[in-house]
Amino acid sequence: MKRLLLFLLLTTLSASSPALATPSVRVTLQVEPEAHTFTCRYRFTLPASDTTSVVLLNLNRRYKLQQVQAPRAVQQSVTRVAYSIDTLQQIQVRYGPNPRRSRYIELVYTGNIDEGNYTDHVNFLSAHSLWLPFRPYQEYEIVPYQLTVRVPPGYQVRSTRPPSRQQAGRYTFAGTTSAIELTALVARQFYQAASTTGPPITFIKTGAPLTATDSVMLRRAAAIVAYYNRTIGRQDTISHFTAFLPGTNSGGAYGLLDNATIIPYSNFNVAETEDLLILAHEISHKWWGYGSFHDETDWLNEAFATYSSLLYLQASGDEAGYQQELARLAQSTAGTPPLWGFDRYKYEYPMHRRVMYNKGTGILHALRTRIGTEQFLNILATSAAQKTSTNPGFVRLVEQVAGPETGAWLLAELKR
Numbered sequence: 376m377k378r379l380l381l382f383l384l385l386t387t388l389s390a391s392s393p394a395l396a397t398p399s400v401r402v403t404l405q406v407e408p409e410a411h412t413f414t415c416r417y418r419f420t421l422p423a424s425d426t427t428s429v430v431l432l433n434l435n436r437r438y439k440l441q442q443v444q445a446p447r448a449v450q451q452s453v454t455r456v457a458y459s460i461d462t463l464q465q466i467q468v469r470y471g472p473n474p475r476r477s478r479y480i481e482l483v484y485t486g487n488i489d490e491g492n493y494t495d496h497v498n499f500l501s502a503h504s505l506w507l508p509f510r511p512y513q514e515y516e517i518v519p520y521q522l523t524v525r526v527p528p529g530y531q532v533r534s535t536r537p538p539s540r541q542q543a544g545r546y547t548f549a550g551t552t553s554a555i556e557l558t559a560l561v562a563r564q565f566y567q568a569a570s571t572t573g574p575p576i577t578f579i580k581t582g583a584p585l586t587a588t589d590s591v592m593l594r595r596a597a598a599i600v601a602y603y604n605r606t607i608g609r610q611d612t613i614s615h616f617t618a619f620l621p622g623t624n625s626g627g628a629y630g631l632l633d634n635a636t637i638i639p640y641s642n643f644n645v646a647e648t649e650d651l652l653i654l655a656h657e658i659s660h661k662w663w664g665y666g667s668f669h670d671e672t673d674w675l676n677e678a679f680a681t682y683s684s685l686l687y688l689q690a691s692g693d694e695a696g697y698q699q700e701l702a703r704l705a706q707s708t709a710g711t712p713p714l715w716g717f718d719r720y721k722y723e724y725p726m727h728r729r730v731m732y733n734k735g736t737g738i739l740h741a742l743r744t745r746i747g748t749e750q751f752l753n754i755l756a757t758s759a760a761q762k763t764s765t766n767p768g769f770v771r772l773v774e775q776v777a778g779p780e781t782g783a784w785l786l787a788e789l790k791r
């Protein structure tokens with residue numbers, strides 16, 4: 376089943392190469408910061424060239440769906456569906472043949488902001504808040520978006536980029552990112568700092584002013600971005616980057632495709648190797664976000680981000696730390712199933728981490744050892760620029776750059 380879905384997804388992706396053929400998203404979000412609630416008006420528009428006859432949108436089951444509008448649909452329904460390890464509500468809209476015109480589906484829903492996503496100082500909605508609908512297995516579908524956020528007097532809004540329009544209580548952001556990654560932070564006060572060298576790196580914090588530790592982290596982030604722009608990102612460089620420090624202390628840190636990361640820990644300190652590696656890992660997700668976290672292509676996200684962070688650690692002069700971390704990861708991979716064809720839903724989550732993160736990192740290290748750093752970095756930079764999203768696609772790229780023998784070797788490693 377998953378193979379079929381993946382196949383369908385790949386066919387859709389390859390069929391939708393002209394830029395105009397992608398769907399777009401328009402969101403109006405009203406936040407009530409003191410009650411920690413929101414109302415969302417979400418419009419998903421398919422271009423005229425898209426002839427999809429059935430559109431499915433999955434939505435968090437805890438939200439109250441107030442309205443579904445789908446002009447020119449012949450049928451629409453809302454059901455509960457089992458999805459990955461959860462149950463969601465699914466909006467299904469069916470159209471007659473040959474629509475030939477642009478179509479939209481608009482949902483209005485209300486919900487509570489999860490406890491982990493607010494403090495006394497901030498409410499935030501982003502990828503891991505799961506606040507947006509998405510097409511099944513296409514959470515990371517890339518969509519142009521417009522996000523308008525309305526807040527009560529006295530509140531401000533920040534997102535992964537500056538607003539394109541702003542008036543009292545109303546902020547509009549426009550950009551392109553994955554379907555679930557639109558981001559809004561709402562607070563009475565934000566504390567900000569920006570790097571002074573290289574591409575602008577902005578830290579946005581709530582709850583307390585930036586500390587000396589935060590300033591050290593900001594300088595490190597600038598150094599990491601500069602290193603990546605010379606190596607893995609040299610064909611698609613970072614021109615600006617935002618790190619959010621909401622101080623919610625819940626969930627993990629995560630990267631966003633739109634040149635941003637969320638670091639929720641208030642005691643984060645990059646003087647510790649572990650935290651430095653997290654920061655470098657999350658920044659690198661700017662390039663590593665095109666695999667699917669539902670299947671084995673997740674190593675294209677997670678092993679690549681993990682190995683990128685190790686490349687930075689080594690380049691910063693910490694050879695011992697680099698070796699130590701590689702050895703630590705390698706220890707956890709004995710007896711694990713092959714990466715190729717790995718089905719995460721057949722195992723507990725720790726096994727997913729051991730295979731997708733740790734084993735994958737070992738394979739990248741072995742590939743680099745085999746072909747040398749320069750050729751290896753060429754492969755990573757090309758893969759990043761091409762937004763490789765399949766394992767055969769990555770093996771092909773390795774074959775092209777390093778030759779068929781190395782391609783065959785990699786395939787065997789992935790199947791080992």
Ligand SMILES: [Zn+2]
Pocket residue numbers: 656660676677680
């Ligand atoms: Zn990651």
